[in-house]
Amino acid sequence: MPLAMPAGVLIALLFGLLVWVLPALKVTAALIGVAAAVTIIRRPLRGLLLFGLLATFLPYATVQIGIRTTVSEALLMLVWASLLAHRMFALYNAPLNLLRTERWLIALMLFSALPFVAGQLTVDAQGNGPINWVRWLFNLSPLFLVPRLLDDVKAREQMIIAMLLGTLLLLLLSIPVYLKNGNSAAIISIIGGLGYSNLDTLNEGLSGFSTRMGSPWTHPNITGGALAMLLPLAFCIGMTRQGAVRLLGLAVALLAAAGLLFSGSRGALVSLLLVMCWMARRRVPYVGRMLMAAGVLGALLLMLYPPLQVRLLGLFSNDDASTAVRFLEYSHFPEAMSMFPLGIGFKVDPPVPGTGLWGISNLWLNYIYKLGVAGMLLFVAVTVSWWKESRLPHDAVTLNRDTALWLGSRGGVMAALLSGIFDHYFSFTMVLIALFWLLLGLNLHEARRLQQLTPGVASESGERP
Template sequence: MPMAFPLALIVSVVFGVLAWLLPAPKVMAVMVGIAAVVTILRKPLWGLLLFAVIATFLPYTTVNVGIRTTVSEALVMLVWASVMAQHLFGQMHRAPKALHTERMVIAFMLFSALPFVVGQVVIDAAGNGPVNWVRWLFNLSTLFLVPRLLDTPRKREQLVIALLLGTLGLLLLAIPVYLKDRTPDTLTGILGRLGYGSVDQLSEGLAGLSGRMASPWTHPNITGGAMALLVPLAACFGLTRTGWSKALGVAVTLLGLVGLLLTGSRGALVSLVLVLIWLARKRVPYTGRALMVAVVGAALLLMFYPPLQDRVMDLFSSNDASTSVRFDEYANFPRAMALYPLGIGFKVDPPVPGTTLWGISNLYLNYIYKLGLLGLVMFLVVVRSWWKYTRPTTKALVLTPDNALWMGTLIGLLAALVSGLFDHYFSFTMVLVALFWLLLGLNLQEAKRLRATAATSLALPGNRP
């Protein structure tokens, strides 16, 4: 049964009721919103592409859908509603057989119910655990939207373009504002007008970071993590495309590297350098040049940009507050493990209010803090399954237009996982983790396509050994 008739009937009834109850301007505004929702219900791919733009441009713009949530997460929920409606009316093909990694992620999501329940019982603090848990599950669920909605290389390329357009918008907003004022106040004022909540608290939290660039990702370290995840994809895409797609990829790459340096996120910088060194060992073209350009660019920026000089000198200073805090967190972490062996769940984020515990700036230890040691094991099982499926099988890698999306997502995901040794943002930071799992799903599907292509090529008579 087509969806158009029931949707048209519902919209007609709603329009009539609204026209009777509300003034004309409000009716028109509501109808525009309803039209957008209906469009996504009929075209779920459009909703996923819109998510890719919003999540990389204005990730924390909020909307009230009964509860206050981000527009990005509301779009993910709406896309899933559309997928289920499409299945109900028989207008969507069956999802392909789940890969091993996808099954492991489902097991990981199911396991999270245990620390969620435990946290609800043992944590005596204000917090909405059920909402936080459901939001986190929806963030992970972007992995499963890829095989359902991005079943062709053309659709996957459209998603990459949407991600890069959103990232370009974020960089064109954040970099000029920061270079003009060198203070987060101007940006937080703009974000307030764009739908960000708690602007006063945001401004207060960034007050001590005036020497580092904030962005719509709010904290400089989160911005750095997002750049480490997305810039490799932009670089691989830009180097292998032509026309405006190439210009888009190159622009995001160059501006993303500038933005990464301006954030002063040492963890993101170190992770990218380590991954580039690994790629150089794999003899990937352009890697050596990229390292040289990065070294020269960083040297020039160090010469003429005092905040970065201070940030680098902190590495060799005994008074580096950031490093000192991290060592204190590690020293206190065993107490948190002993007090909460099954994790603290989703009611609150570390540290637990009312205790003398510390938080933890490490992705892997943060999984232990939230989900217990078994939660970390489950996550590592997922990562191992992903790596076994997608890892390079040759000693040398050659970047081509055919494998650019696979290689770009692979490098970005590796950089994110390495940065997890220094920061925790890819574990439970809403929206950012949705992008992480979306790229992991994209990488899996590209690896699956490349495997099928290689198998077909070997099956041809002229290619048999």
Template sequence: MPIGKPVSLILGLLFGVLLWFLTPVQFMALAAGLVAALTLVRRPIWGLLVFAFLATSIPYTTLELGIRTTVSEAVLGVTWVGVIWQSFIGNTRGFLQWRPTERALIWLMLFSAVPFVVGMLTIHAEGNGPVNWVRWLMNLSLLFLVPLLLRTDRDRDQLVIALLLGNLAMLLLSVFMFLKSRNAMSMIPILTALKYAHPEAVQDIFSANYQRMASPWVHPNLTGGVLVLFIPMALLYGWTRAGIRRALGLAVAILGCAGLLLSISRGAIVSLVLVLLWMTYKRVPYTGRILGLGVIFAVALVMFYPPLQERLMTIFSASNASTEVRFSEYSKFPDAMARYPLGIGFKVDPPVPDSGLVGISNLWLNYIYKIGIPGLLLFIAVTVLWWREVRPTGVITHITEQNALWLGCIAGVLAALLTGFFDHYFSFTFVLIGLFWLLMGLSLQQVRLHPVILGPVSVRKELQP
């Protein structure tokens, strides 16, 4: 008997039973979800594209699948199911190479099992440690999806477009709502409709400083973090393309700079300026002019937006409230290290409830807080190995379609790492770290695909008389 007949009978029986217990609307939603999931399993690259758009536009929209998770991470999970199936039938053989960066990341993922177990045994607080651990590992795994799924220039271009479209949608919504009301609280009904979890936390964040632009990333510093991650890519992508792609890239870059200033994320602003100065040092064409135009744009915005004036005037002031909190966190951090030498694991985020300790607003120290000093050393090893492979070894005198994505990803990841000295979000914040590792994977793939164009050989040739 052909296999199609029993499969059809089983599916017919299953849907009949479901229709008996579910309302027509629930049944249609379930059927549509199943069809979408099967489509993504068959074409996992579509899952990566959907993740890229959702993760940048509505990152924390949730759904209930026995456990509560974000829609973007659910799509990522289905994408991995598709990758495993494609691997089973032999369609991914040879695409993933275990080079030093990948091996170091695997060691980081394996070691994280130790603080996970320790945290489950020693941290007495409510929290779903196993789920949080798996979600963190899945976010890191995006570095491996790049070589497995992005096999052609067209695939990579589609991914960049999905990322930029998601950012554009997020920026249009955020900037429009903020300019309309000048109050971050106006975003709350929209996020409620999008089924954001913990509405009380959203309310607290927006009410704490309603004059900072709200966005689907909720916290203004998170908004600043994701913008500095993508502004360099958007600028260089739009710079080297034509038509609608050029308009898309430049729109995201310009709106991103406006959103960055309106979110008043000090660490993100400083990090982006430092990256632009580094690009100027590398003689990337026109970066000096871009930096100058950015300063003019920022001054104009500051002149017409007093809250931004107040925020920037206290950017390095020790009397600033957030600065005082950070100094307090640093002074108490040795106590946390002494109490949790292997970290607190994944059951809860710092600080542990009823411990008398505080959290830490630093990417690097947050690794120690969560998975101990060995975890931090492994993360540093991954970043050092990544940098050794992708770094420019000389001046960059030309920006082309071939090197724009490489340089944009490098600049974005560097900006994210620099924000780590001011905030902790790129360490264990779900979805955001997934985008971080995705860009790291893209930069590695670009330098491996175009070693002659991007590597030391081309630089030396350009420097020859």
């Protein structure tokens, strides 16, 4: 590039000056950060792969970039800045043909400007609506990064390995800490040293989940949702790959199943079981045996692990606190709709302080709460379009090396949507929804690749025809 020499000289002079006025440790850290940023700007795929690793391992580690945001979101911003720079210097030409699902998501993003403005004017509460709105838009954007950076089989395989490796690191950190201490708050001091902030607030928030496993996802239900979304993918990759990738997939699938039980997320557990039943009905190999084995292991855990007994039996208890709260949320939800017909926007999360309203633990109703009925309908249009557009000819469901990514990502997106019946975390929870839209994009474009193959012929190598 013509600017490479003057830019290099400028950076060298700048850091030479900083060495004189700042401690060496800070200058070294800044130098490493700048070097990483320059590397990502030169090769944005590396930034997206790093996002896949960190978003599944340390999703809420924070960084100060004028505003405090998560490292994962900062990486997404840097990747988009890199693509913009490449386009300006004619190094990269973005694809212009959008799929129907991608066009629907753009419509949702554009429409969100209306609830954003309405919320800024009608919600009387402290909060940075513009920053929260921009962050949410960036968390939807991984869907559009898939055709730009993950447009070949090799890049998608690298992305899956990065996500599974990050999940493995999260589980290897969370499960031993939980087994040793037996409570969710034990991990706070560890993640505090890994870049997490607001530890006092986090400790207070976890005080009501003392018998459930904590993780870098901070909330046990978010942990359960993330594991339920990634477990089908890990299983399909583990059953169809060889060598280290096979071991990685199987290790993540096994540990994620244990982590899901320890997190005590009933909604995530039920949603994953429903997806497994769908896969078994479609005669996906080994899933029926896994369901039988899960039944036996579940019975043993119910006999030997009292916290799990409490969580599962609570599904059928009349005095379960979380179930009672959910029914109260549903009964008060019409009040929120009448008070904020266009949604509350992005200034705060439900419930709005000082209104006496309740929150809502449902993905689609949370869209109504934040964006109004029209926003929820647009989200439904996106997901319905994805379901139709990512189906294979004759609705074929087979598990081999060529279809593993498609089947695993499809099962993961289904698990996330089904968990939305019980929880709202896949609607506006930062970083988690970025992974959701990334997985949906991977499934969408894998389906497009498979649809272009000769009907009935799927190559074992996964290469384009």
